[in-house]
Amino acid sequence: MTAHLRSPHRVALLTGVALVAVWLLGMGWAVRDAALDPTAGGPLFAVFKPGLTETEMVHRIVTAGGRPMRQTWISSVWVVDGEDGLAGALKAHDVLGTYGELPIGFQLAGCFAGADSRASAMLSLRP
Structure with a gap:
């Protein structure tokens, strides 16, 4: 049995x-x-390997020719601005990926997101 x-x-x-x-x-x-094409410029989201310090991430952004605008609420994700080709330059400096702004409304996440203006601003490319 x-x-x-x-x-x-x-x-x-x-x-x-x-x-x-x-x-x-x-x-x-x-x-x-x-992920963005390597020829893309900023502003964009740059996703780093978890565990890097803030100083290491900023150094990689600046070395790649980008301007760090702000860190998001996810500590390994930064909003970065720069010229065309920034996505490829960041990838060459061990960035996991580069992404543009979300193509859908943040509100679609529903009750899990607590969708309000503050939550929407957290995932915006605006400084």
């Missing part, structure tokens, strides 16, 4: 693992596809 009880749990576990794997692959594709 014990083997019979394990079978439904195994199916549920495998289904859950498969769903998470498909979701992770889809999100990885979406994030990679959303």
Whole structure:
């Protein structure tokens, strides 16, 4: 009888693992596809590896020819301004990715976002 009880749990576990794997692959594709072209200029979001100090991130921005505008509420994400080609220069300085402003309203995140003007400003490219 014990083997019979394990079978439904195994199916549920495998289904859950498969769903998470498909979701992770889809999100990885979406994030990679959303990255800016290397020829893009600022303002843009620059995403750094977690664990870098603020000084290290600013140094990489300036070395790449960018102007740090502000750090976002996510400590490894900065709003950076600069000339065309900044996205590629930042990538050459170990930035994980560069992204433009969100193409959809922040309010679509619903109750998880606490959508108001302050929340919207946190993910804006404006200083």
